[in-house]
Amino acid sequence: MLSWILWIIVVAAAAVLGLAAMKPKTFRVAREAQIKAPPETVLALINDFRAWPKWSPWEKMDPAMTKTLTGPASGVGSVYAWSGNKKVGQGRMEITGVSASQVDIDLEFMAPWKASNKTVFSLALKDGGTAVTWAMTGSAPFMFRVMSIFTNMDQMIGKDFEAGLAAMKQAAEGPLLTTR
16 A cells, blocks of 8 residues: 555656656746826836836835835836845846837846846837836746646736736826816
8 A cells, every 4th residue: 555655656756847847948927008108107117116116016015125226216227126025025126228118127036036037018009008018037947847837937926917017007097087
């Protein structure tokens, strides 16, 4: 009986490791939102880390997190470092490229795990407003791929991107005016 249990455990472990080995060595998570505001309004919310509290989902997860802003107030070279609870962890991001249609950010996580990722916000005129795509890419080391059999980055981060884009939309569009 014990040998059968051990055999099942060995076969299950081998299957998990085999599936993990076949997974891609990189990941990409992306979400898009349509915002009824001009691209320059949306760009200002992304390109200036001082504006991120208006829309970043992680700001709400730990209002007590410590933040340090260095470099220029906005644009290339602007840096945002943070340290917070286990939901937000610790990390650093730096704007590495800015154009009228895109903001590139290098993202470094120090805790709860170490990772280096690229984040890109793409902006395009669409239907009288701005289509915003928020994408993050990175490498998927072997243990990451093992974990991805049970959950994946899209499931873990996608909902945060959706919440952030919804808050960005609200911040960019401003308060709705009502008439009586």
